[in-house]
Amino acid sequence: MNITKRTGLLKIAVISSFLFCASASADWRLLNDSSHLNFVSTKNVNVSEIHHFSQLDGSLSSKGDLSVDIDLSSVQTGIDIRNTRMREKLFMVDNFPKATLTATLPEEITQFTPGQSGTFVIPSKLTIMGQQNDVQVEVQITKTDHNRFVATSAKPILINAGDYGLQSGIDWLQNVAKLSSISPTVPVTFNLTFIELM
Numbered sequence: 001m002n003i004t005k006r007t008g009l010l011k012i013a014v015i016s017s018f019l020f021c022a023s024a025s026a027d028w029r030l031l032n033d034s035s036h037l038n039f040v041s042t043k044n045v046n047v048s049e050i051h052h053f054s055q056l057d058g059s060l061s062s063k064g065d066l067s068v069d070i071d072l073s074s075v076q077t078g079i080d081i082r083n084t085r086m087r088e089k090l091f092m093v094d095n096f097p098k099a100t101l102t103a104t105l106p107e108e109i110t111q112f113t114p115g116q117s118g119t120f121v122i123p124s125k126l127t128i129m130g131q132q133n134d135v136q137v138e139v140q141i142t143k144t145d146h147n148r149f150v151a152t153s154a155k156p157i158l159i160n161a162g163d164y165g166l167q168s169g170i171d172w173l174q175n176v177a178k179l180s181s182i183s184p185t186v187p188v189t190f191n192l193t194f195i196e197l198m
Contacts, residue, residue, distance in 0.1 A: 026110075028149060028194035030058030030068065035192045037070060039159075041077075042183040043174075051077045060149070060194050064105035066124075068192065069098045085176065090169035092129065099128040103137065112143035119154050128164035135159075147196035156187035 035056050042048045055071035072091040077083055087093045103124035112118075122137045138154040161167045161184040174182045 026062055026147075026196045028060040028196050030056055030060075031193045031195050032056050035190075037188065037190045037192075039186050039188045040156075041186060043177075043179045043181065045181055049077070051075065056192070058192065058194070060105070060110070062110055064107055064110055066101075066103045066105055066122075068101045070100070071098055072128075073097060085173060086169075089172050090166060092169070096129040099126065101126050101135075101137075105141075109141055109149075112141070112149070114143055114145050117142040126159070126164075129166065131164040133163050147198075149194040151190070151192045151194070153189045153191070156189050159186045159188055160184055161186070 032055060036052060037056060038050055038052045040048050040050055053070050053072070053074045054076050055074035056068060057071070058066070058068035060066050073087050073093045075083055075086050075091070077086065101124055103122045105122060106120060109118070109120070117140060119138065119140045122139055124135050124137045125132055126135045135157055137157060140152045140154050142150050142152075144150055161170050167184060170182050170184060173179075
């Protein structure tokens with residue numbers, strides 16, 4: 001092998017090694033505009049509606065440490081007065097502006113190659129209104145390209161209002177809206193996109 005070809009191969013090897021190491025030690029930031037978090041409320045026994053939060057923030061470290069913040073004041077239900085009531089009387093955003101999910105992902109996820117995907121059950125902690133509980137999050141994670149991950153709920157997460165101090169707010173909403181019932185259990189789904197920090 002001539003010196004020129006050998007030098008070229010050496011350069012390729014060095015660059016490849018650098019890219020692998022950079023990727024392995026990368027950190028990622030949640031892209032709000034490409035992410036969605038929805039929840040379903042059920043009133044009067046069989047009337048269900050889909051709502052969402054429009055402002056999310058989050059990070060994923062090279063060690064797999066995940067944190068996602070949900071701006072509770074960004075709740076969107078399609079009805080302005082209901083948004084206001086939920087902010088003020090259910091979530092009490094003046095005192096508790098956000099909900100937070102934290103977890104540690106398996107190391108293999110941060111080492112995914114582009115196109116690689118897998119489904120995992122991730123033990124997580126969810127904090128709402130100062131109340132923290134363990135939740136199991138079943139999620140499909142895909143590395144869509146060299147610097148982007150997409151995490152999609154494989155099953156809805158069932159959140160019980162009583163576990164987070166939300167029941168009194170639900171009772172207030174039910175009374176003011178003159179409803180026969182509001183279910184205290186809320187299914188939550190998500191699709192989150194993370195991009196590598198440069």
